[in-house]
Amino acid sequence: xxxxxxxxxxxxxxxxxxxxxxxxxxxxxxxxxxxxxxxxxxxxxxxxxxxxxxxxxxxxxxxxxxxxxxxxxxxxxxxxxxxxxxxxxxxxxxxxxxxxxxxxxxxxxxxxxxxxxxxxxxxxxxxxxxxxxxxxxxxxxxxxxxxxxxxxxxxxxxxxxxxxxxxxxxxxxxxxxxxxxxxxxxxxxxxxxxxxxxxxxxxxxxxxxxxxxxxxxxxxxxxxxxxxxxxxxxxxxxxxxxx
Amino acid sequence: xxxxxxxxxxxxxxxxxxxxxxxxxxxxxxxxxxxxxxxxxxxxxxxxxxxxxxxxxxxxxxxxxxxxxxxxxxxxxxxxxxxxxxxxxxxxxxxxxxxxxxxxxxxxxxxxxxxxxxxxxxxxxxxxxxxxxxxxxxxxxxxxxxxxxxxxxxxxxxxxxxxxxxxxxxxxxxxxxxxxxxxxxxxxxxxxxxxxxxxxxxxxxxxxxxxxxxxx
Numbered sequence: 001x002x003x004x005x006x007x008x009x010x011x012x013x014x015x016x017x018x019x020x021x022x023x024x025x026x027x028x029x030x031x032x033x034x035x036x037x038x039x040x041x042x043x044x045x046x047x048x049x050x051x052x053x054x055x056x057x058x059x060x061x062x063x064x065x066x067x068x069x070x071x072x073x074x075x076x077x078x079x080x081x082x083x084x085x086x087x088x089x090x091x092x093x094x095x096x097x098x099x100x101x102x103x104x105x106x107x108x109x110x111x112x113x114x115x116x117x118x119x120x121x122x123x124x125x126x127x128x129x130x131x132x133x134x135x136x137x138x139x140x141x142x143x144x145x146x147x148x149x150x151x152x153x154x155x156x157x158x159x160x161x162x163x164x165x166x167x168x169x170x171x172x173x174x175x176x177x178x179x180x181x182x183x184x185x186x187x188x189x190x191x192x193x194x195x196x197x198x199x200x201x202x203x204x205x206x207x208x209x210x211x212x213x214x215x216x217x218x219x220x221x222x223x224x225x226x227x228x229x230x231x232x233x234x235x236x237x238x239x240x241x242x243x
Numbered sequence: 244x245x246x247x248x249x250x251x252x253x254x255x256x257x258x259x260x261x262x263x264x265x266x267x268x269x270x271x272x273x274x275x276x277x278x279x280x281x282x283x284x285x286x287x288x289x290x291x292x293x294x295x296x297x298x299x300x301x302x303x304x305x306x307x308x309x310x311x312x313x314x315x316x317x318x319x320x321x322x323x324x325x326x327x328x329x330x331x332x333x334x335x336x337x338x339x340x341x342x343x344x345x346x347x348x349x350x351x352x353x354x355x356x357x358x359x360x361x362x363x364x365x366x367x368x369x370x371x372x373x374x375x376x377x378x379x380x381x382x383x384x385x386x387x388x389x390x391x392x393x394x395x396x397x398x399x400x401x402x403x404x405x406x407x408x409x410x411x412x413x414x415x416x417x418x419x420x421x422x423x424x425x426x427x428x429x430x431x432x433x434x435x436x437x438x439x440x441x442x443x444x445x446x447x448x449x450x451x452x453x454x455x456x457x458x459x
Contacts, residue, residue: 050365079367089362093380102376103366155366 003028003063003159003190004049010057011044011214018044020214021058028158031185032192033201033222036211037237042194045211046161049192050074050081063158079107082152083161086168088144090136090151096123097132100151107155122150126180142173146180153184160184162193198241202226210234248423256432259415260440266401266411269333271394274340281345286352288370296345303342309403311335316407328408336404340397347389351382391448395441412436 002025011019019041026032034042047053048060051067051074060067065077091099100122101115110118123129126146136144145165152160162181166174178200185191185204195201201208202222209219212233218225229235284296303311315331326334355378363373402413410418416433420426 052361052365074364075367075369078365081365083365085358085362087358089358091359091362091377091381093384103363103368106372106376107367151366 001064002026003030004192005061006045006048006058007061008058009045009048009055009060011041011048011053011055018214019048019055022211022214022216023058024209024216024219026159026190026192028190029188030190030207031205032207032209033205034192034194034209034211035196035198035201035237035241036217040211041214042211043163046083046163046192046194049159049161050078050083052083075107079155080158081161082155082157082159083163084145084148084152084165086164088136088141088148088168090144090148092136094135095132096128096134096136096139096147099136099147100154103151104154118154119150122153123147125153125183126150127176140173141169142176145169145173145177149177149180149184159190159192162191162195164194164196166195166197196241198226198238210237212237245424246422248419248425248428252419252423252429253432256412256415256419256429256436259410259412260436262404262409262411263398263401263440266332266336266404266409267394267398269329270336270340270397270401273333273337274344274397277337277341278344278348281341282348282352283374285345285349296349300342300346303338304346308335308339308400309406311338312403312407328404331407332404332409336397336401339400340393343393343396344390347393348382348386351386351389352378354385355381388448388452391444391451395444398440398444399437 004024004026006022006024009019009022010017022041022045024032024045034045036042044053048055049062049067051060051072055068058068062077062081065072067074067077091102094102097116097119100119101110101112104110104118105112105115119132120129123132126149128143128146128150131139131143131147136147139147148165166177169177174197178197181191181193181200182204193201193205205222207219208222208225210217210225210229210231210233212218212231218229218231218234225234226238229238281296281299284292285300287293287296312331312335315326315334316328319326319331352374359377359381360373363377368376401409401411404411405414405417412433416429420429423429
């Protein structure tokens with residue numbers, strides 16, 4: 001059984017159809033890069049997987065649980081699916097430690113001392129151990145995004161979703177965030193990332209999904225799909241982002 | 244009999260301030276409880292609860308406080324329920340302050356970006372935990388200045404309770420004027436006393452506004 005299974009997913013905002021029959025399965029340990037023009041439905045697809053967006057048709061399943069079933073406890077599901085956003089969304093009133101330990105303490109009942117050790121260990125992974133007592137506004141964008149990744153990791157998710165996490169960063173800060181992703185990839189984390197970093201996608205992703213007009217227009221092994229696009233839309237897109 | 248406006252009268256006016264303060268305290272406490280409920284209804288994810296909150300706010304903001312005082316004091320006694328002025332005032336002021344505080348606090352809760360709720364939800368926190376740990380702590384900082392501003396309005400609006408028999412600051416002023424026939428001196432004194440209550444609060448609020456701007 002696939003870890004993530006989307007079947008004919010339809011998502012509409014009023015009259016506007018954002019996802020128009022999307023099907024995709026993701027196996028444990030896979031790294032999927034999702035590319036496409038803005039408005040093609042990439043972020044929406046990602047947000048359907050942890051139930052942030054309700055869908056109007058089809059099914060989304062995670063580890064056998066139907067996400068869009070009303071009876072599904074989304075809180076439980078989200079403990080296993082981490083998401084990192086373009087705009088970091090750290091809690092500005094909490095220190096880095098509290099940002100990371102809030103959910104483990106409140107949701108899982110992890111005691112304070114253990115939670116602090118957990119924060120230390122995930123911060124180590126993103127290379128920010130010394131920032132444990134800092135506040136978000138004292139950190140650079142790249143550091144904030146790495147804390148956001150650490151915050152998600154602290155819940156020990158089985159799947160990580162990344163929604164254009166380098167798009168809001170100054171160019172010189174993109175590298176430090178991508179490096180963290182590469183390390184997570186080496187650790188075997190299952191990841192789905194919406195990205196404009198085509199070079200990164202080619203290097204790290206197993207598969208690339210190209211979205212266009214609310215559909216998966218083309219998808220396949222990363223190097224092949226990016227190297228030899230089969231559709232003119234993907235070719236146009238790649239030309240536009242690579243030049 | 245007409246007598247002089249003396250220092251003793253000033254002391255009486257000062258003494259009457261205790262009712263002004265007591266009414267303000269009751270109104271703020273009752274209004275705070277009602278207001279918190281209303282604010283939470285207004286940000287609920289369940290639409291009928293939001294409508295209920297909106298209905299309440301529009302109904303109360305669209306009717307005069309004086310009318311509520313009359314309803315609870317005179318209205319209930321006509322249908323055979325005797326209500327003490329304290330109960331009537333507590334009820335009327337809680338309803339009134341609750342609507343306004345509810346709107347102020349709703350605004351503050353909604354001023355926190357949706358993405359903060361989303362970040363909490365994505366970590367597995369439920370609605371109540373998102374409110375408690377993420378939204379309310381941030382909204383509280385925003386809420387302090389306008390809440391103090393409303394408190395100042397409330398202090399002045401307690402004078403309306405005179406119509407149901409409270410001898411608070413303004414009513415005491417009227418009574419003093421009736422016996423001394425010195426409306427100018429008396430009401431200037433009343434105004435100064437209100438100012439002494441309200442001015443420190445507005446100053447404090449402005450200071451908070453400034454300090455919370457930079458502080459986390």
